[in-house]
Structure formats: C-alpha cells, structure tokens
C-alpha cells in the first residue's frame with residue numbers, strides 16, 4: 616500500500632495503472648475506520664484491481680457549530696486497517712491541498728439536499744457533493760463505494776453523478792451493525808456507556824417499523840408515532856426527525872401502498888452525539 620497526500624502524485628500513479636488497463640475503485644471516507652468502512656474496502660477489492668481509499672475530514676460538510684475539530688482521527692491505525700482490508704492506495708490530502716486559498720467552486724444538488732439531514736445541516740450536502748465530485752475527478756474510478764448507512768448521501772450522490780454525466784458507477788453497500796444492532800459509526804465513540812446502551816433504540820425502532828408494515832399497517836403517522844414512543848423511552852436529547860419517504864425523490868409518504876419501496880431515515884441525539892440510521896422496506 617502506498618500513501619499519497621499530493622493530488623498530482625496520486626494522479627500520475629493512477630495514470631500508470633490506467634495505461635496497464637487496471638480497473639480502479641474509490642472508497643471515500645473521513646477516517647477513524649471501523650468494520651463498516653472496511654466492508655466497503657473489501658468489496659471494492661473483490662471487484663477491482665486497484666482500490667484507492669481517501670481519508671479526509673472534509674471541513675465544508677460540517678456546520679459552524681458541528682464537530683469538525685473534535686472529529687476522531689487516527690491515521691496510523693487507519694493505515695493498518697485499510698492495508699489489511701485490501702487498500703492499494705491511501706490518499707490523505709491536507710485541507711489546503713483540497714481547498715487552496717481562494718477556493719470558491721461548489722457542486723450543489725438542489726431540492727433533495729434540503730430535506731431530512733439538509734433541514735438540520737443546511738450546508739452539509741453542498742460540502743459532501745463538492746468533495747465527492749473533486750475526489751471522483753482526481754481518481755476517475757470505474758466504481759465508487761458508499762454505505763447505505765448514509766441513505767440520503769447515496770441518493771444525492773447518485774443524482775449528481777447522473778445529472779453531471781460522470782463516468783463512475785456508484786455502488787451502495789449495506790449497513791454494518793454492532794452485535795446489538797447499533798449501526799457502526801465513527802461518532803459512536805462519543806457516546807457515554809449509558810447513551811451507548813440507549814442508542815440501540817434507533818435500530819429497534821426501525822425493526823418495529825418493519826414489523827408494523829409487514830403486519831399490514833399503512834399509515835405513516837401511526838408507524839412514526841410508535842417509533843417515536845420507543846426512542847423517547849430511552850432518554851434521547853432530541854429526535855431531529857423520523858420520516859417515511861420515497862427512495863428516489865425523498866418526498867414524504869403519508870400512506871404506504873402495496874408494491875412501494877420506502878425509506879425510513881431518522882436522526883436522534885443522545886447527549887451531544889447525533890446519530891443517523893435508516894431502513895429500506897419493500898411492501
């Protein structure tokens with residue numbers, strides 16, 4: 616595994632691989648790798664010759680009051696884990712390398728970036744789409760891998776890739792969970808022992824929604840209320856949202872019809888830690 620911090624050097628190496636007809640995959644991350652990230656890297660390696668993993672805590676996707684400065688970082692451990700999982704090239708650019716002084720060009724996917732997460736984090740997706748577009752242009756991979764854990768991010772990135780005619784296929788990898796069902800996340804380390812126990816309510820509420828729908832419940836408000844009740848019983852600081860939406864346009868569904876595929880995304884705060892999770896259900 617080779618590590619690069621400079622865009623030009625990375626590009627030159629990737630050009631050599633392209634000349635040798637090697638297929639190139641990209642796994643963008645913010646580091647502090649866990650098994651969820653590693654499942655993306657392993658899948659990328661199983662399906663491609665060369666796997667590039669980027670580690671970049673992207674300042675433009677954090678709001679002014681969010682956790683950019685305290686976001687967990689451990690490059691040494693990440694390098695070891697990435698290498699063991701099949702990463703060939705680790706790309707760890709500095710903020711100045713990605714956003715030189717005077718940087719002022721952004722990619723924005725309108726409408727679907729302003730609902731759900733976008734309501735609570737108004738500048739988040741502008742930062743995400745800009746950094747992902749930059750990474751896709753730098754690496755020019757055949758395939759880029761993203762986790763279903765960040766469901767709205769997947770929808771927004773797919774739309775950007777389609778509408779800007781990018782040459783990369785987007786592959787979505789299922790959410791990896793801890794043994795009690797909590798979705799793996801770099802932010803889970805912020806949770807106190809009590810919050811960690813209570814945070815299992817997120818996954819439990821999603822499984823409850825699945826059960827209710829499979830038992831025939833079709834009213835979104837009823838399902839959401841039951842989910843709210845379950846989470847409220849575990850002392851969350853706030854429930855930012857629980858919604859039932861379409862998987863493509865993220866529009867709210869007040870009722871569910873047979874044959875529908877719906878997404879149930881949620882965001883809940885325990886203490887100062889904001890967690891997101893979701894499930895996709897075909898009725």
Ligand code: AMP
Pocket residue numbers: 643644645646650651652654655760761762763764765788789790791792798799800801
């Ligand atoms: P992050 O470092 O949080 O930006 O995540 C990098 C990539 O890993 C994103 O595509 C995430 O959706 C994905 N990811 C994060 N957590 C998980 C998980 N528990 N299971 C699968 N993929 C994940």
